Amino acid sequence: MKMFKDGLGENSTFAGCHPAVNLIFFLFAIGITMFSTSPAFLAVTLVFSWLYSILLNGKKAVKSNLIFTIPILIIMTVINTLFTHNGATVLFYLNNSRITLEALLYGLAAAVLLSSIIVWFSCFNVVMTSDKLIFIFGKAAPVLGLTLSMIFRFIPLLKARFREISMGQRCMGRHVAGGFLAKLRQVTKEVSILISWSLEAAIETSDSMEARGYGLHGRTSFHLFKMTPTDKALLTGISISGLIAASGCILGKTSIYYYPKVVLGQWDVLTVITFAAYVLMLAVPLITDIFGEIKWQQYRLEI
Numbered sequence: 001m002k003m004f005k006d007g008l009g010e011n012s013t014f015a016g017c018h019p020a021v022n023l024i025f026f027l028f029a030i031g032i033t034m035f036s037t038s039p040a041f042l043a044v045t046l047v048f049s050w051l052y053s054i055l056l057n058g059k060k061a062v063k064s065n066l067i068f069t070i071p072i073l074i075i076m077t078v079i080n081t082l083f084t085h086n087g088a089t090v091l092f093y094l095n096n097s098r099i100t101l102e103a104l105l106y107g108l109a110a111a112v113l114l115s116s117i118i119v120w121f122s123c124f125n126v127v128m129t130s131d132k133l134i135f136i137f138g139k140a141a142p143v144l145g146l147t148l149s150m151i152f153r154f155i156p157l158l159k160a161r162f163r164e165i166s167m168g169q170r171c172m173g174r175h176v177a178g179g180f181l182a183k184l185r186q187v188t189k190e191v192s193i194l195i196s197w198s199l200e201a202a203i204e205t206s207d208s209m210e211a212r213g214y215g216l217h218g219r220t221s222f223h224l225f226k227m228t229p230t231d232k233a234l235l236t237g238i239s240i241s242g243l244i245a246a247s248g249c250i251l252g253k254t255s256i257y258y259y260p261k262v263v264l265g266q267w268d269v270l271t272v273i274t275f276a277a278y279v280l281m282l283a284v285p286l287i288t289d290i291f292g293e294i295k296w297q298q299y300r301l302e303i
Contacts (some may be wrong), residue, residue, distance in 0.1 A: 007058030009126060013292025014285040015056075018231040019132035021238065026124045028242035028281060033116050036254035038265065040275065042112045048282040049119035055289055056126045064122070069115040076114065080107025088260045106258040123285075125156070135225055161197060165190050234284065241281040248274025 008015075015022070033045045053061045080103055087100030169190060227235075248254060253274045257263040265271060 007054075007056050007061065008289055008293065009056060010129065012056060012127070012285075012289045014288040015127040017234060017288075018225055018227050019128070019136050020227070021231050021235045022127050022132065023136060024235060024242065025238050025281070025285065026120065026128070028238065028246060030117055030120050030124075032242075032245055032249050032254065032278065033113060033120065035249050036113065037106075037109050037258070038254050038256050039109065041254045041278065042109060042116065044275075044279055044282065045116045046112055046119075048279075048286070049116050049123065052123050052285055053119050055286065056123055061122075065119055068118050072115050072118075073108070073111045076111035077104065077107040080104075080110065086259045102258050102260065102262055105262060109258070127285075132225075158194065158198065162190065162194050165193050165197075234288065238281055238284055241277040241284075244277035245274055245281060248277070254278075 029045070029049075032041075036042060036045065050061075050065060053065060057064070081099060082094070082097075084103040084106070085098045085100065087098075087102030089101035091099045091101055091104070093099065169186070174186060174189075245254075248270060251270065253265065253271045256265050
């Protein structure tokens, strides 16, 4: 399907759910990932984060995810292996420093953990739009809501503005052939324009929001979000499975020991239940979007 090739984006069924459903899911997914070091749990969260990222952003997500994931895997693994000498299994000595298997494995696990969180945040940036953040935090913490909405849209906004500036410079004939220094000067000029533009836009945004009375007591805002029966069912399922997985995480069922030796946790009944609940929770957005897209395609064929 073309939609899967290009990515569903904000048109995904899960992104169309109530903001509370989206927020609860990402809180559980990212929160549990942050405190998991077990290879099984890390592998699951990495796979599901990649699958959902590709479903949302299409083929371009593979390239963007690799740009972040591969350097993180290499750098964190190498740094932890070279600078952490704990561990009982010595692989070899480097300048009288012990290079241990445990340090290598822990660095790899930490790199997978961080990579998964970054990919989950890329999905969060697509699903949780600025209007959803303002709807959730607008009354309780208006400043926080506005700040979060501006932060998460800042990177894509900067990329779009930089492309616009670069295109304008090319149209003016500024991208002339030259050496490294000439290209560096041109890029520096474009970055300077981007920073000036962004600062001016930030000031205009804050003045505009203040003039409209944002954050004042009693101020209301328009929104179209309404909790439907489907949203309630998804919220219930995510909450139950997420709480079970979070309880197992608190009890240490999603973590293992790496020092002085790698000690894999026993897969008792509670570990299996925690793992199953975590997998079920992570699969909710994928299942929701796939069934939603299939239903939409069937509807299009009928008309």
